[in-house]
Amino acid sequence: MKIKILLAEDDSDFGMILKQYLELEDFVVTWFQNPEDILPVLQSDFNFHIGILDIMMPNLDGFSLAKVILKAKPDFPILFLTAKNQKIDRLTGLKIGADDYISKPCDPEELILRIKNILKRTLSSETITQYKIGSYILDTDKLLLSHPKEKIRLTIREKDLLLYLLKFNHKTIKRDDILDNLWETNDYFTGRSLDVFISRLRKYFQHDAEIKIQSLRGIGFEIDFPEN
Incomplete structure (x- = not known):
């Protein structure tokens, strides 16, 4: 193609x-x-x-x-x-x-x-196209994050970051690992762009208080998505 x-x-x-x-x-x-x-x-x-x-x-x-x-x-x-x-x-x-x-x-x-x-x-094709995240549903094919109160259209980067975070549920992820795996580079601007994406994901999940993406200064992020 x-x-x-x-x-x-x-x-x-x-x-x-x-x-x-x-x-x-x-x-x-x-x-x-x-x-x-x-x-x-x-x-x-x-x-x-x-x-x-x-x-x-x-x-x-x-x-x-x-x-x-x-x-x-x-x-x-x-x-x-x-x-x-x-x-x-x-x-x-x-x-x-x-x-x-x-x-x-x-x-x-x-x-x-x-x-x-x-x-x-x-x-890329993905075997799993839908994920239950607390009271949200992520549809990777449609790039759609759905909640009873609203539907959010994601960018490719937002979807990829969210899927990466899901792999490390209830764990700590280093900032450098995210940048190396998703951005494939690690400098000031990519670090700032990561912060922008994390802030947006937190806003998207505002309707579920049990979903937490907590920043750990100098380390990275601690992820807590409710088990379903």
Whole structure:
């Protein structure tokens, strides 16, 4: 199966180089210099496997574009390109629902690795598709966390993190182990992004007081999901 990539990048030189490199890796790339041209595609033949969106674009920035795409395609994986090193940009992207980010100019091999890691999680088949977590039900196929009071659409990264935490129920997990296994890198920004995801999971489980994801300073997290 050919992997189809949606690329939104207004810089003509960088966009062309990136498109050509991705095509050398056997990806099928549809490149949009004007992000607004993507909007009609959402209503028709949107058959992409992953989106790579530049943040700083005229008319429609990458954050706004991602919100529109994820509203129509909630489980669509997105990787942000940013020319900035400001952590606010990175954390904003993660809060929107992006799966990853990479700074420009990016190392082509690192970009390919990040794309493949996302696709490995997105396209992998799972034998168990539903998990009972206290008063919640996790449906990994639909990326849906359901509770009688609300239904929450998860990102791929949120689902993967939650499944990883489930493996260590009633145990302590080291931060470094989570970062090494799920992010495959361990630096300041990935550590901060992990904190963002943990905070979001705590908020998602707010309707069940027995579910606890407790931070242990300098160590990691202690997980307590009720037995069913």
